[in-house]
C-alpha cells in the first residue's frame with residue numbers, strides 16, 4: 001500500500017497541490033489542508049430561501065399524476081450545446097470551442113470522463129489499427145493530445161508511447177486533464193445537471209431542459225450534440241432509435257496486488273486468480289465485470305444489478321483473501337457509474353455495419369477513423385458523417401457510443417478511442433454548421449474534414 005500512497009503523493013506534488021494549496025490551472029484552490037475531522041466552522045451564513053418554481057403543485061387527477069404547465073427559466077443561449085462530458089462529449093466541446101463557437105457542456109455528474117473515469121474503464125482500446133502489418137496510430141488530434149497530456153503527470157498513464165497500444169490511465173488524472181483542457185478551450189461548463197427533455201420546433205431541436213439543485217432550466221442552442229452515451233437527447237427529441245440490452249457490470253479496482261506471495265500460494269497448492277488489468281498505480285488493478293444482460297434504460301434493473309454486483313465483489317474479495325499469500329489484497333474502490341455498455345443508439349442516415357468494417361470500406365464523407373479491433377480484423381475503421389446524423393431531426397448530432405451502428409458493430413463504436421474520434425467529428429461539424437448558419441444536415445462535409453485535419457485528426 002505504501003507504493004500506492006507514494007503514487008498519489010507524487011501526483012499531487014507534480015500537479016502542484018501541497019498543503020498550502022496552489023494553482024492547478026483551475027484557479028487558486030481553497031488552501032487544502034490535512035485535517036482529521038471537520039473543525040467547527042464559523043463561516044456559514046443564511047441566504048434567502050428561494051422556493052424552486054415548478055409552476056404550481058403536481059396534482060392527482062382521475063388517479064393520474066399531472067404536472068402543471070410551466071414557464072422554464074432560460075439559463076443561457078449558446079452556439080453549440082454538448083450534452084454529456086464523457087470521452088466523446090469532452091472532445092466535441094473542445095473541438096467546437098477551438099474552432100470559435102460559443103460552447104456549453106452539460107454533465108449530470110461533477111466530473112468529466114463518463115465511463116472512462118466514473119465507470120473505471122481505464123484501458124483505451126482501438127487507438128491503433130494495423131496498416132501494412134504495422135500498428136498505426138489512428139487516434140490523433142485532440143484525442144491524442146488528451147492522452148499525451150497525461151504523460152506530464154507522474155502516474156498519469158501507462159502504454160502511451162510510440163510503439164505501444166492500449167494506453168491505460170489513472171481516472172483522477174483523466175478527470176483533471178479533461179477539466180483543464182475544457183476550461184482552457186473556453187467552454188462554458190454546467191455540471192450536476194441532468195438533461196431531461198428536448199426543446200422542439202417541429203422537427204428541429206432548439207435546446208434542452210435540465211434538472212439540477214437550482215430547479216428546472218433551459219439552454220437554447222443552434223446545434224445540439226448528444227454525447228450522453230444513452231441517446232437521452234435524441235430519444236427525447238423523437239428521433240428514431242434502437243434500444244439494446246447488454247451485459248452490465250460494476251467495474252472496480254483492487255489494491256495490494258503487489259503484496260501477493262505467489263510462492264506461499266504455490267506451496268499450499270492453490271492457484272492464484274486473475275486480479276484484472278494493470279493501472280498506472282503500482283499494486284492496483286482494474287477489474288472488468290461482465291454482469292447479467294439487462295435493459296440499460298430500466299432503472300429497476302440497474303438498481304438490482306448495482307446491489308447484486310456490490311455483494312458479489314465483496315464475496316469475491318473474501319474468497320481471495322482466504323488464499324495463502326493473498327491476505328492483503330483489498331477493494332480500493334468501485335465505479336461511481338454502473339458499467340453500461342450500450343442502451344439506445346441512433347437510427348442515422350447511415351448505420352455502420354460489420355461487413356463494411358471488415359472490408360475496410362472508406363467513405364467520401366469520412367469524419368473519423370478509429371483504430372482496429374477484433375471485430376474489424378484489426379483494420380482501422382472509417383466512420384462517415386452520416387452515422388452521426390439523425391434521419392429526421394434537425395440541428396442535432398450524435399457522438400460516442402450512441403452513434404448509428406448495427407448491433408454487433410456498436411461493440412466497436414462504443415470503445416473509448418472510437419468515441420474520442422466521433423466526438424471530435426461532431427464538435428468540428430457543429431462549429432462549421434454554426435459558422436455557416438446551416439443545419440448539420442446541410443453542412444459542407446469537405447469543410448468539416450478540412451477543420452478536422454487542421455485540428456490534427458487522421459481521416460485515412
Ligand SMILES: Cc1cc2nc3c(=O)[nH]c(=O)nc-3n(C[C@H](O)[C@H](O)[C@H](O)COP(=O)(O)OP(=O)(O)OC[C@H]3O[C@@H](n4cnc5c(N)ncnc54)[C@H](O)[C@@H]3O)c2cc1C
Nearest residue numbers: 084086087088108114115125195229339340400401414416
Ligand atoms: C464494463 C465496461 C467495460 C468496458 N471496457 C472497455 C475497454 O476495455 N476499453 C475501451 O476502450 N472501452 C471499454 N468500454 C466502453 C467505453 O468505456 C465506453 O463505451 C465509452 O467510455 C463511452 O464514452 P461516451 O463518451 O460515448 O459515453 P459515456 O462515457 O457514457 O459518457 C456520457 C456522459 O454523459 C453524461 N450523461 C448521461 N446522460 C446524461 C443526461 N441526461 N444529462 C447530462 N449528462 C448525461 C454521463 O454522466 C457521462 O459523463 C467498456 C464499457 C463498460 C461498461
